[in-house]
Amino acid sequence: MPLYQNQPLHIYNSLTGKKERFVALNDGYVGMYVCGPTVYSNVHLGNCRTFMSFDMIFRYLRHLGYKVRYVRNITDAGHLVDDAEDGEDKIAKKARLEKLEPMEVVQRYTVDFHTILEKFNFLPPSIEPTATGHIIEQIEIIKDILAKGYAYKVNGSVYFDVAKFNEKATYGKLSGRKLEDMIANTRALNAQDEKKNPQDFALWKKAEPQHIMRWPSPWGDGFPGWHLECTAMSTKYLGETFDIHGGGMDLKFPHHECEIAQAEASYGKSPVRYWMHANMLTMNGKKMAKSTGNNILPGEIFSGENKVLSKAFAPSVVRFFMMQAHYTSILDLSDEALLASEKGYQRLMEAVSQIKGLETGEKSDFDVNAWIAQCYSAMNDDFNTPVLIAHLFEAVKHINLIKKGEATLTAADKQLLTDTVNAFVFDVLGLQLHEESQANSEQLSGVVELLIQLRMEARANKDFATSDTIRDQLAALGIQLKDGKEGTTFTVL
């Protein structure tokens, strides 16, 4: 029997503002769509946080025994830089600046995106479709919406008629906005004469002659509107109604609102059962922005090549840092916070790697079954990873006690503990052990062992000047000696 039948999962649904019991549309299967990156520059850390939250959600759903089809798109066309001025595609603009073909830009940053995600130990989505690969599907949806009267053509462009849609449905139900308020708050129109209403959004945009990315359509050469790709790809792979749609908080309006409108106009029903929004990442209490310099790229954290941090941090440390916060909270990144997470991460992993060697006894001082139930109940409560981690540290405490011989565990409980810890730490949270691949070559360990030997001899002779020199010089090289009861070991930091 799959786990999910015994684990009542609850999800905070942004559409209703409530935590709801999750019931899959088709028993045992989950369809999940997450808005992917626009590949016109390096993926930034806030992006990573959102995708990491959904990676964890994907992992937990799988752990529960669901067959999950996880679709995360690549936006490689269709976003306007400034629709009032030049109507230039964001990717096309960047290409001109860098003297590259648009698809060359797309390729470069798609590779960057995948490289970073791989370092963070992301699972690949089931399908990673591109917007440019689904132009035909998008055109079909536009035709359909036009035929149903919720869109209109102007000069080779097609716009969604929000006011018309709002007569029979509700535009703004996801973001809590009212169309009347939006109209009242709209400032004077600039060059938006084409639209009947400033709230209308483009389904198809006419391409000006200088526009490089363009496709033929019944309305002339152009490119699809910026909200349409997600509707086209999600419905193509997951159906007209599917279980979970995720994305960053910033996409709630207008992007997700428009997705709902498009799907309802075309298919006549609400596309998504559970809307999930991940919150933002700030740095040193302020928003990240390239313009103010309060910005950091993932690669700069891994290398330590930046002004914000005192040192480099491993991807798993960053992952652990992010998992310590709930995905719906704003998370603030700082050097101090990362240092704290690094220590906690190391302590957790140290204990995890000790479980195997624990001796077993006649009875258990630790109620493993009750503890497992607490772990699941944390995750079932809207994927509460911070609480799960708190429970993991309870286990750490017991592991250390057992190691010291101050508590015991039966063989059966030890097996249970091992399986559960591994499942949550590695499968669900996606953390990794010893990823630093530290130059643990035989040569290095041979040299260090030799120095440890020399230091031991110096200590035996009470030549502490020599022994401390060895210790301190190695530390300066990033090699930490650890004196224990059973001799000295070392770690490459």
Next chain:
RNA sequence: GACAAGGUGGCUGAAUGGUUAAGGUGGCAGACUGCAAAUCUGUUUUUACAGGUUCGAAUCCUGUCCUUGUCUCCA
């Protein structure tokens, strides 16, 4: 301005009406050590502000302030 998400200890961050507000980290103390580090144990401090509802509020209501997001593409 409107809408949305937040504001909890030195830092980070859980908990949505019910005994001493989780966990990590830091500080302090102890064990270990030649001294440290690492490790282990113990301990310390807090619900933005002002009102209100309640036997009881971090949690619900009202107002104010602050942060972040959105209102043009954006995780």
